Amino acid sequence: MEYNLGVIDISVLVLYFIFIVWFGIRSSKKGSDSTSDYFLAGRNMTWPVIGFSLFAASISSTTLIGKSGDAYSTGIAVFNYDLISVLVMVFFAMFFLPFYIKSGIFTIPEFLEKRFDKRSRYYFSFITLMGSTFLDAAGALYAASLLMKLVFPSLSIMELSVIFAVIVAAYTIPGGLSAAIKVDLIQGILLLVGTFILTFLAMRNGGLEHLKELLLNEDMMMKLIRPLDDPSVPWLGMIVGIPILGFYFWGNNQVLVQRVLTAKSIDHGRKGILLVGFLTVSLIFIIIFPAVIGKHLFPGLPKNDMVYPKLVIELMPIGLLGLMLAAMVAALTSTLSALLNSVATLFTMDFYVKFKKEPSQKEQVYVGKIVSVIVLILAVLWVPFVSKFDSLLKYYQEMLTYIAPPVVAVFFLGVFWKRINKHGAFWGLIAGAFAAIATIVAKVGFNHELLGSIHFLLKVPFYFVFSAVVIIIVSLLSKPDDKTQIEDLIWTKKIYHEETKELEGVPFYKNFRVWSLILIAFCFIVLYMYQ
Known part of the structure; x- marks a missing residue:
C-alpha cells in the first residue's frame, strides 16, 4: 500500500516538523545545566501539562499501530488493556505517587534504593535501560518509519528511522524534559483533534451503521468481556493479568512516571494522572472503533497493523491528511522523546553519579545528552530486528509478561x-529474572512452553506470585530493615486520615478523590455498555 501525497499535504507535514523542532528549542528551559531543570523540568509543571504530556507519550507504537491492528482482527477486546489500566492509574495516584514526589527521586529505581538498597536499584535500572532502548525506542522508530513509508515509498525504513531520530534529537537533547513536555502538550492536543476528525469521517462513511449492526447482532467484535478461551483477551486475564501489566506501565515505568515527577505538587501530579485517565478512555472512540470500522471498509488487509494508516490515507481530505499524518507521527515521536529523557536520566542518576566522584550538575547534564545520542544510534540499528515481528503489540506484550511481574511484586x-x-x-x-530466562530458553531452544499453551495474560500472575513468595520468604528469614530509614516510605492508615483532613476545606470540584470516583464510574459504564 503506497500513496503519493499532494503538495499541500507534504507542505503541512514538513511545516509541522519544522515548527515542532523550533518550538522545542525555543521552549528549552533557561539554565538547563541544572539537573532538576534538564531531567525534571524544574519540578514545576501543572496538571494540564502533565496530563496531555503523559497522554502523548503513552500513545506509543503499540497503541496507535498495534492496538488498532488487534481491533481490526479481533474487535474491541484489546481496549481492556486501557480500561483496566485507568483503574490502575487511580490506584497509583492514590497510594504510590505521593511517595515518589515526597522522596524527591529522579528515577523509579532510585525509590528502590531508598526503600531497600542499591542492588535492587541497579538491577531495575539496568533492565529498564535495555528495555527502553531495544524494545520501546526501536519500536517507536519502526512504527513511525512504517507509517511514512506509505507516503515516501522511495525511502527505506532505515533511512526514515534516521530522519525521525534526528528530528526528535533536535528538540529533546538540547532542551531536556522541559522542552519535550511542552512539545508533547501541543502534540497531545493535535493527536486528539486529528483522531476525532478521523473517527467522524469513518462514522460518516458507513461506519456508524456498521457499528450499530454489530451491536444489534451482539457480534463478538463489540464485546469487551470474552470467554476464558478467547485468543485476544480472556475474561480472567482482565482480572489477574492486565492489572499487573498496567501497574508496571503506569507506576513503575520511568518513561511515563518521570513526567509525573515534574509536578509542582502531589495534587497537580494526581490530577495530571486523572486527566490522562479520562483521555485514555477516549481511545475506544478514536482508535478502537475506527479500526473496527476499517475491517468493514477495507477487509482483507495483508497486515492488520496497517489499518489505521489506511483509514487516514483513504478518508482524510487534502490538507487534513497531512495534519493527521503529522498527528500520528507526533504520537510516536513523543514516545521516543520521552524514552530519550528517561534513559538519559536513568544512566546519569543511577550509574554515572554513583561511580563518578561528585560530578558537577553541568557535567551530569552533558552526560545525559551524550547518552541520548548513543541510545538513538542503538535504536536505529535495532529497527531491522523489530520489523521481523508480525505484531508490534504481541512483541511488546510478551516481553512485559516476563519483565513486569517481579518488579510490581517488589x-x-x-x-x-x-x-x-x-x-x-x-x-x-x-x-523473577531466572524464571523469565528459563521460560525463554525453553521456548526458543526446546520449543516448549513451561506454563503450557495458556494465554500470556494468564501467565502473568504465576510470575507475580512466584516472585512475591520468594520476596516474603527471604524477608521473613532475614533481619528486618531499620524502621527509621523506611517509615516514611510505607503506606499506613494514618496517611489516609491526614489527607482526608487536608481535603475537608477543598471544593468538591477540586477534590481529586471526587474525580477519581467519577473516572472509576466512567470506566464501569463503558464496561457495562460493551459487555
Missing part, C-alpha cells in the same frame, strides 16, 4: 508491608 509489597526487606526485594527480582 513495589507493591515494599510500600504496603514494612517487614519486606532489602534481601527479599533483591532476591525476588533475581528469581
